[in-house]
Amino acid sequence: MQDDFIKVPNSEKTLTPGKLFYNWFAANIGIMGFVFGAMIVNYHLSFTQSMIAALIGALSFLAPGWVAMIGQREGITTFKLSRAAYGIYGNKIPNVIAWLNMVGWLAVNVITGTLLLVSLFNVIHVEKNTVTKAIALIIFGGLVICSGLLTENTLAKIQTWLSYIFGILTVVILILFLVKADWHAAFALPSGNWITGVLPAISIVAAGSGISWSMAAADWGAYVNPQTRPAATFWNTTLGGAVPMFVLMAGGILLSTIEPSLATTGDPFGVMYAALPSWIGVIYFLVAAGGLIPQCIISFRSARINLATIGIHVSQPTSLLIHGAIVILIPIYVLFISGNFLSNFEIFLNFLGICLASWVAIFLCDSIMFRRHGYDIQLVKQDSLVHYNFGGILSWILATATGFLFTNNAIWNGPFAHGIFRNNSLGVFLSAVVAIFCMLIVKTFKRGRI
Template identity: 80%
Template sequence: MYCFLLKAKWQEAFSLPSGSWITGVLPAVSIVAAGSGISWSMAAADWGAYVTEKTKPSATFWNTTMGGAVPLFVLMAGGVLLSTIEPSLATTGDPFGVMYSALPAWIGPIYFLVAAGGLIPQCIISFRSARINLATIGINVTQRTSLIIHGAIVLAIPIYVLFISGNFLRNFELFLNFLGICLASWVAIFLCDSVMFRSKGYDISLLENDSKTHFNWRGIISWILATTTGFLFTNNAVWDGPFAHGIFRNNSLGVFISAIIAIVCMLLWKVVVPNKKVA
C-alpha cells in the first residue's frame, strides 16, 4: 500500500474534472453496493445469531456499517488513484489485467488473500443456516447434505465464470445487476417492515408451525412490484427494459429504483393497514 501511494499521481487525482452524480457516481456506488453490503445482508440473520444479548444495538449498527463502508471507500479511492498510474483503467474491458500490469507482481497474492479472508467467513456463517433456508421452501435434508449441495453450487459458479465463459467481467456485472435489483428491494422491505410495523420486535408465535400466518403478503407484493419496476429501468447483456433510456441507459440505477419503489410501497401499506391489524 505504501508503494502504491507513492506511485500514485496525487496532483492529477485532485485535478480530475467532476463527473455526473446521476450517470457516473450513483451507478458506480450501486454496483459496488450490490457486490458488497446488499449481498452481505443475506447473512445478517446468521451473523446476528452469534451476537450476545448484552451487545448494544448501536454498537452492532456502527460496527457493521463502518466495517463494511470503510474498506469499500478505500477501494474506490484506490481505484481513482490507480487510474492516474494507468489511465486506460477506467475504460478497459479487462480492468484486472490493467491493474496487474500497473502494480508490482507480488501484490496479486496479497490481494487474493485479503479477498479470500473477507469472503470465506461469510460463506462459513451462511452455510451453517443453509439447511434452514432449504427447509423454508419445503426441502428437508440433513446438515451434511445441505453443505454438499451449497458447496457444489459455490464451486460450480466461479469455475464456469472463470474457466468456461471466458468473460469474467461481463458475467460478474450481469450477476451483480440482477442480484442488486432483487436484494435492494428485499432489504428495503425488511427494514421498513421492522421499523414501521415491528418496532417492539417480532411476534415469536408467528414462527410456530401452527401459526395461521404463513406469508407476509404485504412484503411479497411490495417486493414483486419493486423488483419488476427496477428491471423495467435496467438494460444489460441479456435484458433490455422498456424504460431503460436516458439517464437509466447502460448503468445500474435500477438497483436504486428497486429500493425506492419498495420503500414507497411499504409507506403506502403503513397508511392503509393500521399497526393493530398487522400479523
C-alpha cells in the same frame, strides 16, 4: 418448544461486539474492494465524485447494522424474521433469491481466488492456459469447500488473524499506491453526471456490499450476547464492513490512474499484480486468496440457514456437496466459456441488487411500521396461520418489476430503460424507492402491528 426452535438458545449467544467487528472486517477486506473502486471510475466520474460514491456506497452497511440489531433483539435469524413481512409461504420467494445471492457470492469468490492463483503462476513462469486455470480452480474451489468442515471456533480464529494480516498488508499496498498514483491524472478527471454516473455507481457498490450482506446480518446478530448494547451491535457490524470497503475502493480508484485498463479488463487481478513491486505482490495475493475464505464462510453458513428456512433440511455433508457443485459449475462457465469476469460480475450485481434492494427496504419498513415493540413469535413459526402477507408481497413484486423495467444490460433490455436509466444500475436505486413508497401505502391501510 417451538419458540426455542425459532429463537437462538441463550447458551449459543456468545458473540461479542469485537468478534462481530472482526467477522465483517474479515469478510470485506478482500481484494474485490479494489475492483469496486475501478468499477466506480468506469462510470466516468471525477476523483471527488468517485470518492463520494465510494463513501456513500460503503455506508450501505448501515442496512446490515440495522438488520443485525433486529436479529439481536429478537434472537431470530434473518429469513425467519422476514416471514412476518411476507407471510410463511410468501417469504419463500425472497428466501430463494437470498440463497441465490449467497451461492452467487460463493461462485464470485471462487472465480476471484482462481484468477489470483493464475496471476501468481505467472511469477514462477507457468504459462497461463486452460490447464493452469483448471488447476487453480481445483485448488481454490477445494479449499473453499473444505472450509465448510471447520468448527465455528476455528473459523472465528481464522477470521481474526486474517483481519490483522491482510489489514496490515493493505496499509502497505495503499502507501505504495499513494506514492505511485498519478495524482495529476486523478484530479484532472472530468466530472461526470451526478444522476447517470454517481447514483448508479453508488447503487452498484451498495448492491455488492451492504444490500447483499443484509441477507446474513441477523444470522450473526441473533448469536450476539444478550448483554451487548444494541448500539454496539449496530456500529460494529456497520463499521466492520464499511471501513475496509471504503479504504479498498479508494485504493482501486487510485490504482485506476496507474492502470486505466483495470476497469475493463477480463483479468483485473493480473493488472493489479503488474502495478505492484514483485516483492510485495506475491505475498499480497497469497494472503488475498486466503482472505476470500472468510467471505465464503459467511456465505456457506447463511446458504445452509436459508435452505433450512425455505424448508429444505439437509445434513452438512449434503449441503457441502450441493453448494460445492454449484460454485464449481458457475466458475467453469465464467472462466472457460464466457471469459469476461467483470462483465458477468456487473450483471450479477445488477439483477440481484434489484431483487435484494426491494427486499431490504420492505423488511426494514415493516420493522419500523409494524414491529417497533417486537416481533410476534406466532408470525415467524413454520406453522404460522399467516401464509401470505400481501402488503409485503405486492410491494416486493411491484418494486422489483419496476427495477427490471428500467434496467438494461448485456442480457436484458427493459422497455423503459431509456434516457437517464440507459446503460447503468439506477434500477437498483429505483426498486428500493418504489418499495418504500409501496410500504407507505400499505401503512395507510393498516394500523398497528400485523
